[in-house]
Amino acid sequence: MKKAKIIAVANQKGGVAKTTTVINIGAGLALKDKKVLLVDTDNQSHLSRFLGYDGTDGNPTISELIFQTVSKVKKPVSEAIRKSELGVDYIPSNFMLAGIISILGTDSDSTGVFSRLFSDGTFDKYDYIIIDCPPTLDLLVSNALKACDKVLIPVQSDYWAYEGVDQLLATLQRVKQTNDIKPYVLGMLVTMFNKRTNSAKAIMEAMNESYGSFVFENAIAFRDEVKVATIEHKSLVGKKSSVTGQQYMAVVDEIIGKEGQVNG
Numbered sequence: 001m002k003k004a005k006i007i008a009v010a011n012q013k014g015g016v017a018k019t020t021t022v023i024n025i026g027a028g029l030a031l032k033d034k035k036v037l038l039v040d041t042d043n044q045s046h047l048s049r050f051l052g053y054d055g056t057d058g059n060p061t062i063s064e065l066i067f068q069t070v071s072k073v074k075k076p077v078s079e080a081i082r083k084s085e086l087g088v089d090y091i092p093s094n095f096m097l098a099g100i101i102s103i104l105g106t107d108s109d110s111t112g113v114f115s116r117l118f119s120d121g122t123f124d125k126y127d128y129i130i131i132d133c134p135p136t137l138d139l140l141v142s143n144a145l146k147a148c149d150k151v152l153i154p155v156q157s158d159y160w161a162y163e164g165v166d167q168l169l170a171t172l173q174r175v176k177q178t179n180d181i182k183p184y185v186l187g188m189l190v191t192m193f194n195k196r197t198n199s200a201k202a203i204m205e206a207m208n209e210s211y212g213s214f215v216f217e218n219a220i221a222f223r224d225e226v227k228v229a230t231i232e233h234k235s236l237v238g239k240k241s242s243v244t245g246q247q248y249m250a251v252v253d254e255i256i257g258k259e260g261q262v263n264g
């Protein structure tokens with residue numbers, strides 16, 4: 001049976017375009033006929049709300065799935081999976097997730113709960129499971145990093161977003177219990193890039209110097225159309241006239257190009 005490739009989209013710095021990247025990479029992979037599940041692990045629920053979740057359908061969210069996994073309650077995980085108009089499925093989060101960290105802490109394998117959750121056969125039908133991480137380095141993120149095949153790190157062309165990458169990689173190293181994290185890094189994606197500014201050029205240079213071939217060849221430009229798309233709850237990848245949509249599609253092609261290495 002086919003196993004989904006799990007990609008965690010993480011950077012503990014807030015507002016670096018994690019959720020925007022999850023949406024556009026997810027919708028882009030779906031346009032390439034991949035079966036995609038997006039998972040919201042942020043109690044801000046931005047991804048869930050973007051995809052149309054309003055918290056009223058009564059079905060379980062990621063919070064209940066985590067609780068069930070820790071307490072070994074056997075209930076079908078499929079009840080937590082919704083369909084979206086973007087052509088991707090998703091598992092939403094809600095405010096309860098804020099309290100779930102303490103429940104994770106009670107598990108004897110407190111960073112391995114997501115690995116157990118996503119080993120359920122229900123997830124085998126997906127080509128990709130993409131986890132939208134919160135802007136933290138807490139137990140939820142450690143769980144996502146441990147469960148993932150690869151991590152994608154959006155780095156806004158800003159010094160603090162760049163500076164946080166080493167700390168994230170150190171966490172990855174710790175949860176994967178290895179000194180060689182190369183097989184687990186899908187890439188660093190420079191976002192909100194303004195090629196006219198010296199600061200953006202400096203961050204891009206520093207990224208290439210520090211992380212070399214891990215940096216995606218395609219960067220995502222800073223453009224108002226992304227903010228408008230967030231307001232309108234639309235992805236940009238299906239829109240031929242969208243510069244950012246085309247840039248995200250180019251990143252999707254890079255990801256598919258790296259496919260052979262995803263489980264490596």
Ligand SMILES: Nc1ncnc2c1ncn2[C@@H]1O[C@H](COP(=O)(O)OP(=O)(O)OP(=O)(O)O)[C@@H](O)[C@H]1O
Pocket residue numbers: 013014015016017018019020021042044046133134135191192193220221222223224226227228230244
């Ligand atoms: N390329 C871009 N150009 C302009 N604005 C962007 C771009 N990418 C994202 N944004 C905007 O920046 C804001 C933050 O983006 P997003 O929510 O994706 O970041 P995040 O890393 O998920 O944030 P958080 O850490 O709070 O989860 C949003 O308003 C989004 O529309």
Ligand SMILES: [Mg+2]
Pocket residue numbers: 018019020042046132133
């Ligand atoms: Mg987000």
